[in-house]
Amino acid sequence: MCSKLAVALSSTIGLALLGFALFAASPETPIGSKWWPSEWGADDQRGAANRLTPELTVHAARLISSGKIYPLGRTYEHGMPLPGKRHFSLTIPGSPTGGPDGENRVVYHDDLFSGEIGQIGTQLDGLGHIGVRMGCDDYFYNGFRRSDFGKPYGLEKLGIENVGVFFTRGVLVDVAAFKGIERMKAGDVVTVQDFEGALKSEGVQVAEGDVVLIRTGHGQLWMKDNTEFSAGEPGIGMAAAGWLSAHKIVLVGSDTWATEVVPPENKDRPFEVHQWLLVRNGIYNLENLDLEQLAHDRVYEFAFVFAPLRLKGATGSPGNPIAVR
Numbered sequence: 001m002c003s004k005l006a007v008a009l010s011s012t013i014g015l016a017l018l019g020f021a022l023f024a025a026s027p028e029t030p031i032g033s034k035w036w037p038s039e040w041g042a043d044d045q046r047g048a049a050n051r052l053t054p055e056l057t058v059h060a061a062r063l064i065s066s067g068k069i070y071p072l073g074r075t076y077e078h079g080m081p082l083p084g085k086r087h088f089s090l091t092i093p094g095s096p097t098g099g100p101d102g103e104n105r106v107v108y109h110d111d112l113f114s115g116e117i118g119q120i121g122t123q124l125d126g127l128g129h130i131g132v133r134m135g136c137d138d139y140f141y142n143g144f145r146r147s148d149f150g151k152p153y154g155l156e157k158l159g160i161e162n163v164g165v166f167f168t169r170g171v172l173v174d175v176a177a178f179k180g181i182e183r184m185k186a187g188d189v190v191t192v193q194d195f196e197g198a199l200k201s202e203g204v205q206v207a208e209g210d211v212v213l214i215r216t217g218h219g220q221l222w223m224k225d226n227t228e229f230s231a232g233e234p235g236i237g238m239a240a241a242g243w244l245s246a247h248k249i250v251l252v253g254s255d256t257w258a259t260e261v262v263p264p265e266n267k268d269r270p271f272e273v274h275q276w277l278l279v280r281n282g283i284y285n286l287e288n289l290d291l292e293q294l295a296h297d298r299v300y301e302f303a304f305v306f307a308p309l310r311l312k313g314a315t316g317s318p319g320n321p322i323a324v325r
Contacts, residue, residue: 029139031132031272035280036143044142045162047127047282048250051209057167060303064324070299072213072253072289073122073320074222080121081226081288083257088115117309118160118316124251124308125285128158129315130274141282154313161310163284163317166251169210170304170323173198174295176217183217186232189261190214192243202300208248211304213323215291219255222288235261241273245281252277253286253321286321299325 028034036042040050074080082088091112099107118126127141128149138146140158149157175190176183178198184190199205206212214236221229233256236244241260244252252259260273277283286306294302303324308317 029132029134031275031280034143036141038142038282042142044282045127045158046164047141047278048248048284049163049166049282051248051250052164052166052168053209056169056209060167060169063169063301063303066325068297068325070294070297070302070323070325071320072291072294072323073318074288074290076121076318079226080223081230081257082120083230086116086120088120089113117318118311118314121318122288122290122320123286124160124163124306124317124319125274125278125287126158126160126163126308126314126316127278127282127284128155128160128313130271130278132275132279139279141279151313155315156313159311159313160308160315160317161312163308165308166211166304166306166321168250168304169207170213170302171199171204171206171210172202172213172215172291172294172300172302172323174202174215174291174300176215177295181217183220184234186218186228186234187261187263188216188234189237189265190216190235190240191237192239195240195243202298204300206244206247206249210247210249211251211253211286212244212249213286213289213291213294213304214252214254214259215295216255219288219290219292222290230257232262233258235259236273237261237265238272238276241276245276245283249283251284251286253289255289255291257287259285259287289321294323297325299323 038044092109093112096107097110131138131140131146144157149155173195175194175198178201216234218233235256235258264270277285306319306321308319311317
């Protein structure tokens with residue numbers, strides 16, 4: 001029956017979605033069939049960032065008409081929502097930290113930071129962030145084993161320094177607006193139908209090499225009701241994740257802290273969307289975005305720019321991605 005179905009699905013997206021539909025049936029690994037080597041080779045550490053080309057950069061630049069810049073990153077500050085036991089601390093060691101020096105009496109301030117720098121606030125999940133336990137080892141993107149690259153002073157493979165710069169077309173999928181609500185609730189699943197309906201209403205489509213940003217409205221709770229913000233979230237389920245990977249995007253972002261729905265669709269398979277995106281497909285995940293102004297101005301297509309910090313061996317990166325109209 002499956003072989004007949006495969007023949008019937010002639011389009012690239014159809015075949016990709018077929019693969020997604022069948023992966024759960026395979027007992028080969030806890031997340032389906034073996035996913036390595038990647039389409040970019042057994043040594044690849046960039047994943048979907050390989051889809052970024054000079055041609056896509058030029059196309060994105062041509063989308064800029066007014067030059068208006070939309071900062072999408074949150075302010076890193078004491079009291080912001082922090083998952084689990086993660087922490088954030090920024091102090092000024094002495095005020096001033098140094099000086100006065102010389103005849104000109106120069107003084108200066110330094111910063112002392114402590115925290116999970118790539119996994120708090122607005123954060124890009126790198127390919128070394130999420131893996132799968134199989135037997136006595138953990139497997140990550142492209143089949144790299146933790147025992148071979150996981151070191152206490154930085155990952156020796158899949159570090160965030162491998163990603164490069166994102167300068168490509170961005171698409172906003174305003175699911176909350178499509179549903180006619182202020183914000184979705186924790187546990188609400190963003191479906192393929194939501195994607196397609198919202199995109200149709202916005203008059204845009206998703207193409208290879210795109211960055212897709214999802215607005216659920218949940219981000220309006222940031223620094224207003226951190227308890228509710230952190231307790232759970234709306235987000236994409238596995239079907240929508242399969243839809244995104246079938247469209248060969250490079251990055252998905254959201255106004256939530258995990259992008260995927262929490263609690264999960266299957267209580268026994270937490271953060272499975274992370275595994276689908278990062279581990280199986282090398283698609284990056286950008287969390288805790290501020291998408292309100294972009295949505296208010298109904299900007300659904302734009303140039304997206306983000307340069308992750310080149311933190312050698314890090315699992316992720318903070319930063320302030322921007323959309324330019």
